[in-house]
Amino acid sequence: MAWRDILDMIFSVIKTAEPVDILDILVLSYVVYVVMKLVRETRAGQLVKGIMLLFLVYIVASWIKMKAISYLMSETLNIGMIALVILFQPELRRTLEKAGYTKLGLRFSMNAGADDSIWSNAIDVICDSCVELSATSTGALIVIERQTRLGEQIDNGTVLDAIPSKELFGNIFYNKTPLHDGAVIMRDGKILAAACFLPKPQKEELINKRLGSRHRAAIGMSENSDAIVIVVSEETGAISVAENGVLKSGFTRENLHHLLVERLITSNEETPIDKVSRRIPFIKLHRKQKEKDHGQKADASLESSSGKEDGQSKSD
Numbered sequence: 001m002a003w004r005d006i007l008d009m010i011f012s013v014i015k016t017a018e019p020v021d022i023l024d025i026l027v028l029s030y031v032v033y034v035v036m037k038l039v040r041e042t043r044a045g046q047l048v049k050g051i052m053l054l055f056l057v058y059i060v061a062s063w064i065k066m067k068a069i070s071y072l073m074s075e076t077l078n079i080g081m082i083a084l085v086i087l088f089q090p091e092l093r094r095t096l097e098k099a100g101y102t103k104l105g106l107r108f109s110m111n112a113g114a115d116d117s118i119w120s121n122a123i124d125v126i127c128d129s130c131v132e133l134s135a136t137s138t139g140a141l142i143v144i145e146r147q148t149r150l151g152e153q154i155d156n157g158t159v160l161d162a163i164p165s166k167e168l169f170g171n172i173f174y175n176k177t178p179l180h181d182g183a184v185i186m187r188d189g190k191i192l193a194a195a196c197f198l199p200k201p202q203k204e205e206l207i208n209k210r211l212g213s214r215h216r217a218a219i220g221m222s223e224n225s226d227a228i229v230i231v232v233s234e235e236t237g238a239i240s241v242a243e244n245g246v247l248k249s250g251f252t253r254e255n256l257h258h259l260l261v262e263r264l265i266t267s268n269e270e271t272p273i274d275k276v277s278r279r280i281p282f283i284k285l286h287r288k289q290k291e292k293d294h295g296q297k298a299d300a301s302l303e304s305s306s307g308k309e310d311g312q313s314k315s316d
Contacts, residue, residue, distance in 0.1 A: 051080070116265050118189035122164050123260045126186075127253045129169035130232055130239050139234030140173045141183040141214045143198070144264065148225035150185055150196075157182060157196030164191050173232075183217065183229075199224050201245070211247075218242035228263055230256070 058073035085092065126142060133140045143150065158179060162168060164186070172179045172194050182195035198217040201207060207216060218229040223245040231240045231247075239251040241259060251259070 051084075119264045120261075122186065122189040123257060123264065125164045125166060125169070126230065126260065127257045129164075129166045130230060130251075130256060131253050132166060132170065133173060133232045134237040134239055137234060137237040138170075138173050138175070138232065139180075139214055140169070140230070140232035141198075141218060142169075142230040143183050143185045143196070143221055144228040144230070144260070145185060145187045145192075146226045146228070146263075148227065150187075150225060150227065153183070153196045153198060153221075154185055154193045157185065157193040159193045160191050162191045164189070183221070198229075215240065215242075215247060219245060219247050222246070228260070 054073060054076060058070065058077060061069035061073060126144075130140065130142075143153070168191065169184070171177060172184060172191075174180060179194040183198050184191055185193045185196050198221040201216055201220040202223055207219065212234070214231050214234070218231045218240070219242050221227055221229050222242040226244075229242040231242065232238075233240070238249050239256060240247055240249040241251055241256070242248075243263075
């Protein structure tokens with residue numbers, strides 16, 4: 001009988017539900033998911049366990065009428081939200097920073113950015129410089145700024161605002177110069193600053209112990225922004241790229257050039273609608289089919305035109 005009442009209650013709720021109620025549930029579910037993900041992927045997990053323990057103590061104390069403990073626990077829980085904001089301040093800050101840009105590319109910026117020709121020249125210089133630094137096993141750390149501005153990191157470095165060149169990169173990262181210890185930050189196709197210190201990664205204890213300070217700094221910078229970070233290893237000369245908290249190694253000049261062109265030039269030519277449609281499966285499939293049909297029509301028109309030309313040549 002109890003199960004029947006529960007089922008009847010569920011069906012009555014479903015019948016009276018409106019579209020806005022479903023939207024409300026979906027939004028709430030997403031918020032809960034984000035909070036759980038934040039707790040799981042940061043040090044907040046242990047703090048949440050401690051808060052749950054305090055809440056359990058409060059329930060038990062209230063049940064067995066322990067007035068002093070109940071009063072202390074109630075006062076503690078009353079200021080719990082402020083305490084949570086203070087305790088989770090680093091995690092909340094990183095979450096809000098990431099909320100400033102989305103994976104769909106719908107980013108809002110007051111800066112127009114550099115021309116494609118400027119970035120095209122800068123990409124060639126970056127790739128050539130990385131290859132030369134790799135050949136001599138000279139350590140390097142290059143941060144390419146995108147939508148997220150890196151004012152904090154620029155302020156703790158030395159501002160150069162220089163046009164990039166292989167000679168300048170070689171000079172900066174030569175281990176006897178004062179600017180080699182730190183990162184170069186590029187903005188709008190220029191070397192904006194050098195000797196910049198980058199933030200640490202969120203979960204440094206989980207990173208491979210064989211990775212040095214440059215690789216760790218690259219991961220940390222890519223976690224805190226949408227920047228592309230290029231690392232040249234001082235030990236092996238290997239070229240690596242960090243993006244969105246993920247470090248990939250083994251880049252050649254061609255691979256690095258293709259990645260930078262795709263991220264810095266191709267993405268600028270796309271409109272926000274193109275970026276969204278490129279990531280939605282149905283629209284993506286529809287676009288592919290449309291491009292395929294367009295290609296077939298173009299091939300057919302070429303064949304028909306060539307056939308007419310052959311016929312004319314025969315008649316001639």
